[in-house]
């Protein structure tokens with residue numbers, strides 16, 4: 001089951017948007033995509049770029065999104081797959097166009113940059129701020145356990161930030177069965 005959730009097809013879309021109105025339209029467009037796929041905003045400014053991840057059975061959606069964008073904008077880039085090379089291209093384009101690249105989430109165990117973390121743990125304490133820890137697909141697969149509680153524990157135990165004190169924390173919420181997002185209280 002976890003393996004199903006860990007495999008996905010990813011692409012990056014970058015669009016040159018000169019007017020703030022265009023940027024707003026692009027944000028709205030990707031917000032709509034967000035209802036059927038996972039999206040991550042990669043850059044803002046003259047170059048608006050987003051990474052999109054879909055279930056590997058629906059890869060044609062990625063091409064359809066590219067076609068929809070091309071029909072509205074003159075200068076677009078479609079990078080499929082969204083691998084490290086694609087991220088370097090975006091980083092270069094951002095530099096050339098003076099756009100701002102967003103920080104990428106890092107895995108809490110191996111430190112690898114991960115666009116779409118396979119698992120997320122939100123640790124909410126008594127204060128107003130919660131800690132969010134994210135984990136890449138290989139680390140999540142490596143720590144995979146039958147029971148959710150054991151899985152969350154294994155991730156926290158291996159986390160590079162010393163979170164062992166939280167091992168007894170209470171699992172309060174799992175967003176949904178599909179999402180590997182857990183909230184624990186301490």
Ligand SMILES: [Zn+2]
Nearest residue numbers: 107110136139
């Ligand atoms: Zn990792």
